[in-house]
Amino acid sequence: MARGIVDKALRLLFPTDIYCICCGNLINSGKKYSLCDACMAQLDWANKNTCEKCGVKLKDGAVKFCKTCMQQNHNFDRAYTCMVYDEMAKNMLMQYKFKGKPYMAEPLADIMADKFVASGCAADLVTFVPMHPQKERKRGYNQAGLLALYFAEKSGLPLSCDILIRKGYKKAMNKLGAEERRDNIQGAYALSQDEKCLELLKNKTVILIDDIYTTGTTANECARLLKEGGAESVSVFTLASGADA
Incomplete structure (x- = not known):
């Protein structure tokens, strides 16, 4: 109601x-x-020639994986993105995140839900990258949480808002390089110890929602925690990511 x-x-x-x-x-x-x-x-849609692991758009259509995924492993099973994070996409997503426009979440989630259907990815449960409560109060909403809310509704999947917890109020990740992101992520997230949450997670295929995939640091850490909590697999869906270098 x-x-x-x-x-x-x-x-x-x-x-x-x-x-x-x-x-x-x-x-x-x-x-x-x-x-x-x-x-x-x-908009540069990531529909073809994408990395078969992290989903970023590839420059060379002859290869299956981006340079990063060829050099390192990930805790998530697969990641999908909808578009390349170029200036056009950046402007749109910054409007959504920082200009007080939560109403953009529904049409943006439509894009992600269509990507989910096209991917053929199976799932039991949807969750999202949490935001520190202090930061969320200041902004007025968690952009990933709103996307997950509409995504779950459109996909007909249950949504859990409480499985992952943001602990540390650290530096903004968008201002950090890859190594700094890895250092900054330590201790930033935790898994709920609520028995109902853990039971809900057990042996489930989970969709993790976030707005932007940059280096995969956040997705990796959240996927690690979800699997430690009993998830069978974790697939990541984001609106945008950078192209392969």
């Missing part, structure tokens, strides 16, 4: 079928993903 009221209020205040969520131009009602034709065509 409360969820439905919130959804209706957001649609009245911020109707996503009037303005393109990428460029802000007026669009006709019913446009797919609330994107105008120009933005739909210009």
